[in-house]
Amino acid sequence: MSGETGTPGLIAERVQTLSEDDLQALCECVDASILEGGGFAWVRPQGRSVLERYFRGILLVPERLLFVARQDGIIVGSAQLVRPSRSNEAQAMTASVTQFHIAPYARGIGLGRLLIEEIIKGARAMGYQFLNLDVRESQGRAIALFQTLGFEKWGTNPYYALGDGQMLRGHYFVKRLQENSRLLQNGASSETDHGKSADMTARALTLYPAIDLKDGACVRLRRGEMDDATVYSDDPGAQARAWCAAGFNWLHVVDLNGAFAGRSANNDAVKQIVANAKVPVQLGGGLRDLAGIESWLEAGISRVILGSVAVKNPDLVKEACRLFPGRIVAGIDARMGLVATEGWAEVSDMQATDLGLRMQDAGVAAIIFTEITRDGMLQGLDLEQTAGLARTVSVPVIASGGVGSLDDLAALRRVAADVPGIEGVIVGRALYDGRISPADALRVLS
Secondary structure (H helix, E strand, C coil), X not given: CXXXXXXXXXXXXXXXXXXXXXXXXXXXXXXXXXXXXXXXXXXXXXXXXXXXXXXXXXXXXXXEEEEEEXXXXXXXXXXXXXXXXXXXXXXXXXXXXXXXXXXXXXXXXXXXXXXXXXXXXXXXXXXXXXXXXXXXXXXXXXXXXXXXXXXXXXXXXXXXXXXXXXXXXXXXXXXXXXXXXXXXXXXXXXXXXXXXXXXXXXXXXXXXXXXXXXXXEEEEEECCEEEEEEEEECCHHHHHHHHHHCXXXXXXXXXHHXXXXXXXXXXXXXXXXXXXXXXXXXXXXXXXXXXXXXXXXXXXXXXXXXXXXXXXXXXXXXXXXXXCCCCEEEEEEEECCEXXXXXXXXXXXXXXXXXHHHHHHHCCCEEEEEEHHHCCCCCCCCHHHHHHHHHHCCCCEEEECCCCCHHHHHHHHHHHHHCCCEEEEEECHHHXXXXXXXXXXXXXXX
16 A cells, blocks of 8 residues: 655655665664654664664564655655454454654654554554554644644553653544444444444455466466366466456465475566556466575565465565565465375475474464365365464465355355454456456455
């Protein structure tokens, strides 16, 4: 998601990866803000190495979303949207803003407003009802900005923060995001003070349209059988453009030949997709070594999916997570709960939940769970297994395999309301066949 003003070169956006140039600019603007005493929690500058470790760590925490403000492409400010933990049901409707700052050399041109507006938009899209933030009393311009955007002050702490050798007061603010919502307490609904009734909206789920590649074409398999494939397009680049135009924020790409061969096989098709996609792309299939992983990340892939290697070489997954934090996803494919490998051709004796815990410990950014017996069959997701895995691990889980109708997405939405670990869903055949329109799918999951 991104927003920009009428002033050229000013933009605010959520980032899920940081280039070396981005990291350097972010560390510099944070240190500048610390020196000026304007909006970051440290009292003294920390230097590049400390801040780099800090921000790389932030990208690995599912509950923290990093937003940045850019001037002419260079990061000059940032903030974090903090979501409640999965165990905090009592505050599931509330998110918070923290570490909000714009570097002193980039203030006064509207970037602060742009940044907070983008965060508000993101929190609202995820279904949160309230947005909290707090700020030291000395930051008068920030306070005025928040108040103009509808934040209401509800409290003051006289011993809020240390600054210039003395204790400073701090103010607490809250903004209502969903005016038509009502709160749920102990399973029953109660009207808000506005007297309006509408169910509390849960956070939005991400829909990942699938582009499965076989012999350079976009196909869909039934139950993972390579000889039971339907070809939908022989132009992967055009398919990528179509899904981006439909409003999807991610693309999910699988090199099917590579999954069976153990090495990337549809290189040209994947490169066409990357060249035509305006959104992040995650890629799986045939990635078995660090060189291949690094090569695709450098080629523009945002996240790589490791499947068979997660079972057969967990140390490689751990090393990849260390080298490329936030960019490694585990693909867990199962037949009746047992992990399958080698393009689903082999079934191990390992439970999917056991592998999920191992991948969590390795440091993966997310887990994609597919029940193979349902994949491409349009008979609905295996919600029980998906929810069980999401309850077991602490990293986000993406559901896959079997979506055939809007009712299937609505069912996942209901389950995700009780199981916050479910982050999104991959949909393939139902989109290609026209059983589900992109607009309807995004509406159901939003």
